[in-house]
Amino acid sequence: MYCCHSRGMRADRLVSLVLLLRRHGRLSAATLARELEVSTRTVLRDIEALSAAGVPVYAERGRRGGFALLPGFRTELTGLSHDEALALLVAGSRRGAQVFGLGSALASAMLKVVDALPESYRDTASDAVARLLIDPQTDLLARRQESEEIPDSIVAAVRRAVFAGHKLRIRYAAAGRAAQWRTVDPIGLVTVREQGYLLATRSGADRTYRLSRLLAAEELAEPAQRPDRVDLDRAWQERSRQFRTGGESVVAEVRVDAARREELMGTALEVRDEESGSDGRLRLEVVFQDRRHAEWALWQLGTSAEALAPPWLRAALRQRAAAIAACYDTTAGS
Template sequence: MRADRLVSLVLLLRQRGQLTADTLARELEISTRTVLRDIEALSAAGIPVYAERGRHGGFALLPGFRTELTGLNHDEALALLTAGSGRGEQVLGLGSALASAVRKVVDALPDTHQATASDATRRFLFQPQTDLLSRRLVTEEVPDATMRAVRDAVLAGHKLRLHYASRGHPARWSIVDPIGLVAVRDRRYLLATQSGQDRTYRLSRMLAAEDLREPAQRSDQVDLEQVWKERCARFLSDAHITVSVRVNPTRRDDLLKTAVAVRAEEVDTDGWLRLEVTYQDLWHAEWALWQFSTDAEALAPQALRTALHNRAAATANRYANST
């Protein structure tokens, strides 16, 4: 266990540069005192780890230090094999590369691990094509050439020329500075800026893309998770409506699948759930809640209640004299 931890410590320093003892302890899930002992052990073994004193100090490896650190343990190999199984290989167009990497991992495993790891991955199924209700999961298709151009521009830090068709508008060309790629379930997005303004593009709506081989205007450092959270918050606040709704608890999950986001949830006095959910617009909310018949009730806004009432009245009138 300690050998694995020492290898992980060296890899962290090699990949991320100078790190504090607290950061290393958090990443390795050990105490700060254990980190200091491990640093001493590495130094004694000839690994050139040095300490930088002061407020912004920490530990780092000497510049240019390289070493071959081989030997995956069983759980590490299993994690890689599982990630490469099923639909996980479709993420961001890296399926063939991931499959090749997995083959190399399997080949590098000791004989004693190969059989058990391969058997274990056969007992894990990652995102199958259908769920228990036999509903087929639809994956957004992105042409290989488009995906490759976008991915190359993101990694190289190049400007990207896009032919993009946003919903309700004709396709047009634009030049953007890519920040990063985000995969959410079966949807993939490009986060970028255009003339300094934040832009988020859905890859399935890209008709073509071209890596311009020209340096993009972007920061060398990025916290993509934080950027994505900020974009999501802004998206939910623009041109969306918040709906207060009561729902039978047995239909809660079905309701959440129709909403853009959930803002609040509590149990009502009769056991039903009272939620505040966000929809794209009034029509989206009306369409979604109509699917639930009497298993859900829109409480607000009034315009939604009126729309549902009118739809129900028209439906009742249609079938009133049915023979």
């Protein structure tokens, strides 16, 4: 098993090495080692293996030397249209692959996509991708989205169990609780705003686990108890709905300026009812996660929104406003 896996890894690395040379022309052994995440000695062995297999790779001596392919050599890869390759390159720019531990595989795949393009528009596709930015790490207000760091060994075990349909043993630390071992039946993986989640069942009950809270994971040989097919989008929607309607959710009646409606919609869990008022403002029935969430969300909108109910929410916002006013009272002594 190990031997076959190692051979497969080396074959992938050899293809990646050829594609790197195709893409960049001449590269030093040190640069190739860095790109392939191996040692320089491994790169030299791979170069020898390629030469023995008939791939026309040669060494250039000197301070600016390195390895290169003979001009005109091209690997046989399936052809792609310009728009097909562009779509794959854009999809590859998203960071979901990093969450699921597929970052290096994605980089290798993108090299193959670029190499598969006809030479006549290979440069135009690369330039087009450079002009598209998908999900930047900061928004216009410089608020940073922090991606989660998950050990590759853990996410790889989870991924294998999901794809193979095997039970999974995990050591999970829920928020505010001590870590515990548990055995689950994995359903699928979801990434939302740089956060990865494992959808699973445990003793027949739906469970959702945040990948960053996994301290260990082990794929078991026992088959998972799960349906042969799954609609992951529907499963995620159902679990999201359960989350929104469970716990200490708060329903508030709010009057808001039409220009700030989308901002409120972006932070609320759900909008159950909406109508236009005679004053040009909108009247909404909004669901928040809890009291703290409701107070925070409406405070961000300032005078553009008014809480009409429940009474405790109006009182909480009034107290906040009074505290701020007192802080800036010009009649108070310094």
